[in-house]
Amino acid sequence: CVLGPNTYMLRRVGIAASVAAAGAATLQRRAAESHAAAPAPESLAAQRPPSVVRVAPLDDPPDVTLEYFALRGLGELPRLILELTGIPYDSVYHFGTGVYKPYAPFGQLPVLRDGPLLICESGAIARHLARKACIDGGDAADKARVDMFFELAKDLTSKKSGIHDPASADGKRLAAMLATAEANCGGAHFVGSSTTLADVALFHALHTFDEVAPGSLEPYPKLKAFVKKFAAQPAIAEYLHSDRRVPLTANEDGKQPHSGLPGYKFKEPLRPGTYATPWSPPGA
Template sequence: MTYTLTYFPIRGRAEHARLLLEDNKIPYNSQVVQFGDEWNSFKKKGLESGELPFGQVPVLHDDKLHLAQSGAIARYLARKHNKYGADDVEKALNDMMFDMGIDIQNMYVKFIFDENHKQKKEEFVKDVKGKFDLVEKFMKRQGKPYLASSEPTFADYLMFEVLDVIKRQKDDILKDFSHLESFYNKMKSRPNIVAYRESDRFFEKPVPVEDS
């Protein structure tokens, strides 16, 4: 059965799952729910039916499974499609790097939803560079083309998405992080990701607020 991924018409918390599916040519249907009245009605029905277990999205539907929480979705897809890591050590490291990606994503979300975020951009850039420095040092120690593996895993799709969104704030933010910048460029140039990002399936807007 083909997956259905339910989310809003933004990148948000679902984009890393979309990237994993698109890059590996895994068939899926994208169910897009508009903000406002449509979402309110959809949420009510989903809570009643169990198709929205926690009344939030993203949700991945796989036959009778209705899976909420973006991390659970990522790990489920990774396990099913061999995108978790080559062995237990790699899997543990990819879990670690996925959680680091979530930490950085949460920093961005807190920043961008602040009504005074334009005045706080310099502070945000400084703080997020501190996280980038930790990832850079990890990648240097690992010596792998991706975060912890020789091929992209669920952690790489999240980290790439987080970096891509943050680069909208400062395009050259990775210039002092050679391993991280190389990783970003490698992910961005993957043919299936290029094709996806040029298609009408891709949402340019990362969040439902102004992010410039």
């Protein structure tokens, strides 16, 4: 791997400046027009076309497009990788189902376009992006350890409901896995001495716990400090307050059983910039 994460980050600094200079006013105007034309979507069931937020110079379409619903779900880890590494991309937000069916390789989202490549499966997308940005681990041993923590992060997320009920079976399993993560946390990194996919995946899981159950990381001081430090990195801090970051929905907080499409109700208002700019698939 010859590229370092900083290669993309340097480009992102220039992009941020050009977007601020040329794009902010346009996006605000579009958001205002869109607002006037249609009420803000309150859930994923809103009847709207997909929208896009471009993280690249407005006149320079990026090679990479990530499509997912206007949800965190399986799209949030790829988004976090793109944001952390500074890869320029279009972030597409779908509402309802259907638009992607003709071209999504397995008929579902997320999908990632990277030049001529069209990739589905969230794990494959995350690994592709990690390889592209050289955060997949240095040697074979580190790559294997990155994969171990990637899987641990998935397991943690699968037991999210346990964060609200420590006495439940999921709660006990989750506590055991959090203790494992705490024991393996090397401060700012889980593998080696620089950021890898392992850190992004664990941040995604742990930061969500902290959001849906504030204080739940108190018994795990290393994990709590890791999340705080990761969130404070300029690229992540900016993202978390940007139009690209969507709120959680009721289905995602682990407090009640998943209730299908109606349960994807936003817990906070969607930012106007997230849904202001309509998007169509290439060639449509």
